[in-house]
Amino acid sequence: MANKFSELRSKMSSDAQSRSKAKAQALLDQMPLNELRQARGLSQKMLAELLHVQQPSIAKLEKRTDMYLSTLRSHIEAMGGELEVVARFPEGIVKISNFSGLDSEHAQSV
Template sequence: MAKKFSELMAATMSPDAVQRAKKATQEMRDAMPLNELRQARGLSQKALAVILKVEQPAIAKMERRTDMYISTLRSHIEAMGGVLEITARFPEGAVKINSFEMTDTAPEN
């Protein structure tokens, strides 16, 4: 009879090895290129292109870019069902930057 992966892992890996594997998995989840994020969300380039009302090659080009407008990245993330948050990390702690967030109110004059 087949064993559950968790049982197999518990039987063959030391607790230290399990912790290292969990940490490595979390690090991979925390840092992911756009194309891998799209794939993890179960979307093809074509499907994302339909949502964003662009052609599929535009998605491929966007995923290869190392520099883009924040609004472009926000649209891409929102099309995948997410919310873009920008955080600056310093030795003293992290600060969420809200200057780039969309608002429902008009700017004051």
């Protein structure tokens, strides 16, 4: 008989629960576009419809390692998010503001 995850978790020590939660958060903090889309409950077809492109364009975009920021921004916004570009230095993090004013009309097509 299968156990519910919530039952298994409740049997874990508080230290083990904390480690598990931290590991899960670390995985959620960094993921490829296709996993992010899936985590948001969207299929490639649904996202393509939101972006007014064909589904193969979404598949191609999710495999790319280099793209325009405006393309990525459109993709993230279609999923309900907001893209921020940050630079990390030993002294701290700086949000790059050059890209915050990009007009959606000038976004590159997917």
